[in-house]
Amino acid sequence: MAVVGGILAAFYLVAVAAAMVVYGTGIWPLAVVGSVLLVGVQYKVGKWGALRSVGAEDMPEAQYGTIHRQVEQLSRDMGIEKPDLKVARMGVPNAFAVGRKGAGVVVVSEELIQLLDQDELEGVLAHELAHIANRDVVTMVIGQGIASIVGIAAQFVVLMTGDNDLADFFLAIVVGNLVQFLVMIFVLAISRYREYVADADAKRAIGGGDPLARALEKIQQGNQRAQRSEIDEQVGALCIFGSDRGLLQKLVSTHPPVEERIQRLRS
Structure with a gap:
């Protein structure tokens, strides 16, 4: 994380330096303010778009009381406020979290609730809460x-x-896209690492890794059998399960191979 984060910071400083060379040193305050605004807009729009794209709705506590109690207990153990809980019909068993500490949202698919046992679902919920606790979405x-x-x-x-x-x-369009792709390789490396961290935090929170490992196995099988998914690429990056397989796909994947995650959880 430190190495990749340092590389990303270096990319940003080079971009600001290039702007100063082209437009003069007086441009740097505008560049910094513009950067903050861009990130802020991406955060707000991304959160809204992710929830809207899957048709997420508030999870009634009367109907899903067990899930609410599990999340409340896990949130206390992790030292965060209980996030809003939403349910969606995604076509596949999956779950994702958006937001930050104090303003988090966890979305669980109906298919996942139907598929998993209570301890397995608890492992998935702990994983998503770990993302909120670690500010992974903001990162x-x-x-x-x-x-x-x-x-x-x-x-x-x-x-x-x-x-x-x-x-x-x-030429500017081609160069800009190539440079952005190069930087995104490092961003995706962070994403894959944060999945391992969230798995480890979930394992610690529920007292063992086997329930989450079993959940990942069932989710993988459920995704393979599913005929249609309502999850687009943007939301897929937030979900607990990613299905990339080939070498190039693994390089640009947001998730590490599920087999490696299961192995680490059971080690």
């Missing part, structure tokens, strides 16, 4: 914001140092 939004900022800076550098014609315009 990922900052990383994605840095990738966007660096990509935009690269585009402006190409435009300002060229002839500013149509060829430079298309």
Whole structure:
């Protein structure tokens, strides 16, 4: 985390330095304020979009009393406020968390509730609460914001140092996208590492890793059998289960291989 975080910080500083070279040193306050606004907008829009995309609705406590009690107890153990609980029909068994400490939301699919035993569901809930406790969603939004900022800076550098014609315009788009993809590789590496951390925190919170390991096995099987998923790529990055398989897919995946996660949980 320290190494990858340092690399991302270096990318951001290079982008700000490039803007200062092109536009003068007086641009840096505007660059910093713009960066903060960009990250803030991405956070707010991303949270709203994730909940809306799956049709998440408030989870009635009268109907899902066991889940509410589990989350309340786990939240106390983890030292966070109980997040809002929502339920959605996703087409696949899955769950995800958005928000931060004091303003978190955990969304659980109806398919997951039907599939898992109570102790397995508790492991999944502990995993999602760990993401909130560790501010993982905020960390990922900052990383994605840095990738966007660096990509935009690269585009402006190409435009300002060229002839500013149509060829430079298309070149700027290509360069900006390539640079943004390069930075996103490091952001995705953070995402995969945070999944291992959330698994470990969940294992500690529920007193063992086997319930969550069994849950991951069932979720994997359920996703393989599912005919249709309502989860898009953006929300998939937040979910407890990711299904990427190939070498390139693993490099750009938000989740580590589920087999490795299960092995660590049972070790």
